[in-house]
Amino acid sequence: MIVCPLCHARLTDSPRGLRCPACDIVYSLTAGVPQMVDESWLDEATSHEKAAQDKHFAGLPDKAVFKPAYHSCYRRSRIYQRLEHLIAQLQCDTADRPSVHVACCGTGYEVEVFLQAGWHVSASDLSVQALHGLSKRSATRGYQVPYLQADVLHLPFPADSFDVAVVVEGLHHTPDPVRGFAELVRIARHHVAVIEPYTTGPLNLLAWLGLAHRAEYSQRQPHRLTASSVSQMLSVAGVASGSTRLYLDLPPGLLADIVGDRPIPAALMGVSNRAAEWLLRIVGVGNKIALVAAVD
Template sequence: MDFAGKDKSEYVKETFNAIAGKYDLMNSLMSMGMDNAWRAKAVRIVEAKPGMKMIDLCCGTGKLTREIAVAVGDSGRVTGVDFSEEMLVVGRKNIENDRYKASIELLQGNAMSLPFTDNSFDGATVGWGLRNLPDLRRGIREMIRVVKPGSMVVSLDMGKPTIPVFKQFYWLYFEKIVPWLGKIHGGKQKEYTYLYDSACEFESQRQLTLIFAECGLQDTGYKNLVGGVVAIVYGRKPK
């Protein structure tokens, strides 16, 4: 992938700063309104419950963070971390009048080196973020480090469908239609071409599940959504 002479971290940060204002709208358009249901599924798999302290990596505009806050309630806490300033600006606006605002903290930080001690959280999520990290395994190990033994680590991201014809249609849609939508609704065709490229290069859900196990998680697995277009990959930190 061509990062225009920049390292991946810098390029990704600039890309998401550029699309922050239209990110939520584009997510809804690209997913045909199904993205909220996908987040709710991820929250169930991470086993978020009232009173828990959770972390949401690469939280972006805070949509998944907010979904977790509903699950942990007023007695719980969820910390969202992202390195894009503009995404966090939108995220803070999203929760300004939210019922669970007091349970949410949004911080700028680097998923490669989290500013938290070992075993600090009851579970960790990352939504559409692992493929943007410069070092996938390091990011996964950081998530494992900061959660308590027995906690779930969950990724929600694009998958690689395998159903004949359907998979060809999906990749055509992602390659041609999504960048066009980005240009029409936000004037950002190049940035949405990156999203297609990063999805192509990212590990399949099967491969990511194996990497979760390689990094030390147990009871690993994945759940396909929409025929494998999106997948939830999960594992549990050993007790």
């Protein structure tokens, strides 16, 4: 069921779309896809992000729509392993085929991984152009998932709608990742999981070494997670400690992409990356974090 993203009231059908009687806002349906974002309540940062993402995804070459297909073999395997490790922690005993909502889905590679693992999947993103990418991708590969346009800070679902809510690399694009996490906790019955860029604060050695981006295509200052924002997220979820895992991801353009398709260099990189990752993890350093919180 879709509700008003602002007040969570039930929506009624109107000739122009779905109407919230309490807020008096009509959310349109474009080619059957609910557009659950209204410029009247969007904050300035999110509005800017939406425009920048639409521009980015509108110009995306076809091969990038099928992320991570265009990455080197080395990088692809890291992306999949990380997500598969996350999914392995999310199994719920309650359902044969649990449901997951993937917010900030982009063109939806994580949607596909969950589908292949046998989940019921739905998806949302702020950018309509990103959703066009998802639609192209799913049509080409022969599957269908329900999706809509939504701001992860105001998701248009009642509380406890899905077994699991997930975001991969999306909360750092919002003005308030902790609030985004709280919104995921609201709609999830069992687990919330995110994978996001992480920073270790002022002594961000990795950024200093050029191994962590300071800026993104859509933003000058993305909100990377920190130890403090992670503990706030866990307190929002009402759990003392979730499961966290730090990763060391080499930024694009480095060796990972240049020789990542050659078997021997790729294998050597894999081993050295894992060793560095393991050592850095001991001292709490990494540039990506996977966080899983149980919310029931």
